[in-house]
Amino acid sequence: MGSAHIDQRSLLGLAESIASSAKTIVDILKGQKLPQPSFLPCSPMKYPENPEFAKLQDARMNLITSAWAIEQFAAGPQDYVYWQAYTIKHDLTVLNAFAKFGIFDAVPPDGDISYADLARKVPLTERQLRRLFRHAMTKNIFFEPRPDHVAHTALSMAPVKNPTLKPWIHHNLGEVLPASSRLADAVEKYGDTQDPTQTALSMAWNLGKGKSLFDWLENDGEGPERGWRARLFAQAMQAMDGGGHDRRYTIQGFNWEGLGGATVVDVGGSSGFISMSLAEKFPALRFVVQDLPEVEDAFNALIPTDLRSRVTFQRYDFMTPQPQYSADVFLLRHVLHDWTDAIAIKILRNLINGPGGTMKDGARIIVSDNVMPPMGVIPPPLERLTTTADLQMWTVTNALERRKDDWIDLFKQADERLETVAFVQPEGSSDTVIEVVFHDK
Numbered sequence: 001m002g003s004a005h006i007d008q009r010s011l012l013g014l015a016e017s018i019a020s021s022a023k024t025i026v027d028i029l030k031g032q033k034l035p036q037p038s039f040l041p042c043s044p045m046k047y048p049e050n051p052e053f054a055k056l057q058d059a060r061m062n063l064i065t066s067a068w069a070i071e072q073f074a075a076g077p078q079d080y081v082y083w084q085a086y087t088i089k090h091d092l093t094v095l096n097a098f099a100k101f102g103i104f105d106a107v108p109p110d111g112d113i114s115y116a117d118l119a120r121k122v123p124l125t126e127r128q129l130r131r132l133f134r135h136a137m138t139k140n141i142f143f144e145p146r147p148d149h150v151a152h153t154a155l156s157m158a159p160v161k162n163p164t165l166k167p168w169i170h171h172n173l174g175e176v177l178p179a180s181s182r183l184a185d186a187v188e189k190y191g192d193t194q195d196p197t198q199t200a201l202s203m204a205w206n207l208g209k210g211k212s213l214f215d216w217l218e219n220d221g222e223g224p225e226r227g228w229r230a231r232l233f234a235q236a237m238q239a240m241d242g243g244g245h246d247r248r249y250t251i252q253g254f255n256w257e258g259l260g261g262a263t264v265v266d267v268g269g270s271s272g273f274i275s276m277s278l279a280e281k282f283p284a285l286r287f288v289v290q291d292l293p294e295v296e297d298a299f300n301a302l303i304p305t306d307l308r309s310r311v312t313f314q315r316y317d318f319m320t321p322q323p324q325y326s327a328d329v330f331l332l333r334h335v336l337h338d339w340t341d342a343i344a345i346k347i348l349r350n351l352i353n354g355p356g357g358t359m360k361d362g363a364r365i366i367v368s369d370n371v372m373p374p375m376g377v378i379p380p381p382l383e384r385l386t387t388t389a390d391l392q393m394w395t396v397t398n399a400l401e402r403r404k405d406d407w408i409d410l411f412k413q414a415d416e417r418l419e420t421v422a423f424v425q426p427e428g429s430s431d432t433v434i435e436v437v438f439h440d441k
């Protein structure tokens with residue numbers, strides 16, 4: 001078991017470390033004839049991933065860790081804590097307002113636009129716009145190339161170039177942020193509960209008795225609007241398809257080719273984007289994407305014609321017995337971490353015990369999810385992604401991120417016949433692919 005250590009470096013030591021990591025990054029990019037980082041809107045959105053990835057990644061992680069520490073030294077403890085409490089929430093509010101009111105897309109990607117003209121394109125007044133922009137610009141999100149005009153920077157261009165960041169912002173800042181600000185109140189009221197209906201989210205959004213996150217996403221809204229949150233959530237999940245949660249890690253982490261002509265059931269598969277990528281790569285495989293009814297539209301919008309015969313959608317509630325119980329493989333990607341142990345066990349048992357029989361001997365459950373590493377063994381910027389995922393689950397469903405032993409215990413508790421045979425975490429991946437085999441003996 002590792003432990004997190006306090007950073008012992010001095011102010012000058014941090015500055016030297018920053019200079020050294022920055023030089024490594026500059027040299028690698030120069031060597032590969034790639035642009036240097038800048039705030040120009042045409043800047044690349046991501047770092048390259050190639051043979052020098054590990055060296056580049058180490059330098060980036062050290063640079064970020066050192067920059068965080070040096071910011072804390074430069075601010076001093078009193079100002080740092082005071083500023084954090086005061087400013088951060090508004091950074092997030094502004095980002096949410098930009099996404100909600102279509103401002104990222106209303107500012108032209110090239111050139112600039114006056115606040116007055118922008119106010120004619122979006123549902124905000126010039127005065128409101130100026131106030132939001134002025135705060136955002138302190139962190140290099142948009143800038144004023146000339147008085148009274150606003151233009152994009154590389155950061156404000158990110159949701160324009162990758163539109164899935166907009167539903168991602170909506171879910172995290174429009175839905176989860178009001179809930180995370182109630183986490184302490186929910187703990188005070190409900191204690192250390194694992195009930196998915198007694199959460200900070202249910203408190204913040206007055207969900208009513210017995211309603212959980214997914215009931216709310218699925219049912220909020222009237223008439224044709226109903227389920228609008230679930231549809232946006234399905235798009236937000238596609239934003240996770242990049243960085244450490246890129247779909248390619250789920251593809252690399254298991255020998256899909258070796259399955260031959262099997263049927264894979266993608267349980268809680270959302271828009272089906274993983275199944276579609278797997279189907280493209282492995283033409284012998286067939287897929288059934290299962291999710292709640294409101295997600296079907298997102299699937300229909302995404303499925304290419306040539307995959308329709310091999311990738312289908314089935315409305316299915318995984319709190320009920322699995323209709324495809326005789327399939328060869330069940331994929332659960334980013335699903336079990338949404339649920340406390342008692343419910344995750346119920347979901348697993350529903351896979352095994354179908355309405356007409358049990359899972360086939362030798363069938364596999366493939367889980368692609370976070371496995372919490374021991375404390376302090378991965379760089380702090382990556383550690384923060386795992387602790388964020390854990391707190392996010394606590395906030396929205398009272399669930400958690402599990403360590404390796406927790407996963408093994410979970411499968412055993414669900415059914416003694418489940419054997420966990422592999423944990424594979426491809427390089428660069430935040431997800432681990434866990435392979436579990438069912439022995440019907």
Ligand SMILES: C[S@@+](CC[C@H](N)C(=O)[O-])C[C@H]1O[C@@H](n2cnc3c(N)ncnc32)[C@H](O)[C@@H]1O
Pocket residue numbers: 214234237238267268269270271274290291292295316317318319332333334335338
């Ligand atoms: C965190 S998302 C993961 C989606 C997808 N597997 C991925 O990798 O991005 C969890 C999914 O579980 C689905 N879900 C939640 N409750 C469900 C239920 N009772 N039955 C079936 N699907 C459900 C949600 O609609 C959502 O698509």
